[in-house]
Amino acid sequence: MEIVPVGAKQSCEQLVTPDLAIDFLGPETARVLSTPSLIGLFERTCRNLLREFLPQGLDSVGVWVELRHLAPTPVGMRLTLDVEVISVEGKRVTFKLKATDEWEGVAEGAHQRHVVDVQRFDQRVRQKAAGRPPG
Numbered sequence: 001m002e003i004v005p006v007g008a009k010q011s012c013e014q015l016v017t018p019d020l021a022i023d024f025l026g027p028e029t030a031r032v033l034s035t036p037s038l039i040g041l042f043e044r045t046c047r048n049l050l051r052e053f054l055p056q057g058l059d060s061v062g063v064w065v066e067l068r069h070l071a072p073t074p075v076g077m078r079l080t081l082d083v084e085v086i087s088v089e090g091k092r093v094t095f096k097l098k099a100t101d102e103w104e105g106v107a108e109g110a111h112q113r114h115v116v117d118v119q120r121f122d123q124r125v126r127q128k129a130a131g132r133p134p135g
Contacts, residue, residue, distance in 0.1 A: 003053055003115055004093055008085045010049040013078055014041055016101075021075050032072035033079065038099065038107055039065055045081050046095045046111055060093070060113040061121070067109035073101040083111075091115040 014020075020037040022030075043062045050060045073079055080100050087094040091114055099107040127133070 003088055003091065004050055004085050005053075006085050006088060008049060008053070010045055010083050012041070012045045012048070012081045012083075014081065016073050016075050016077050016079055018075055031075045033074075033106070035067070035069045038069060039067060041079070041081055042067070042083065042095075042097050042099070042107075042109075042111055043113075045083050046093075046097075046113055049083060049085070049095075050093060050113060050115070054115065057118055058115055059118050059121075060115050063092070063112050063114050065109065065111045067097065067107055067111075069107050071101070071104050071106050073106050077101050079106065086110075 016033045018031065020033055020041075022032060022034045042065070046062075047060055054060070078101065082098045082100075084096045085093060086096045092112055093115065094110060094112045097107065097109045097111055098105070
């Protein structure tokens with residue numbers, strides 16, 4: 001089942017805000033985009049691309065990410081995230097990731113998502129949360 005065509009692309013711009021930045025280095029000027037926030041932005045961008053191709057009742061969940069965070073992006077700077085589908089194997093879709101800010105490349109990597117039936121996924125999670133083995 002080809003869910004999405006290989007080569008499908010999406011770009012997303014994001015302003016780096018304080019809620020996306022690290023805050024443990026001390027000086028206000030050292031506030032930069034955190035790696036966990038960057039991963040979340042990539043996941044959202046990949047999911048949004050997939051949703052354009054999925055019928056109602058299907059969505060996707062992230063199953064792995066490999067990322068090199070190459071340069072800091074300060075609060076107030078714009079970030080551009082580019083994602084591209086590089087393979088589709090059944091319900092697994094793999095993306096190439098790239099991010100740049102106004103000055104340089106910020107990150108590169110790969111991400112894989114698995115397409116799920118939302119109702120079945122919800123049922124499995126409820127069983128697990130209730131202490132019953134998912135089945």
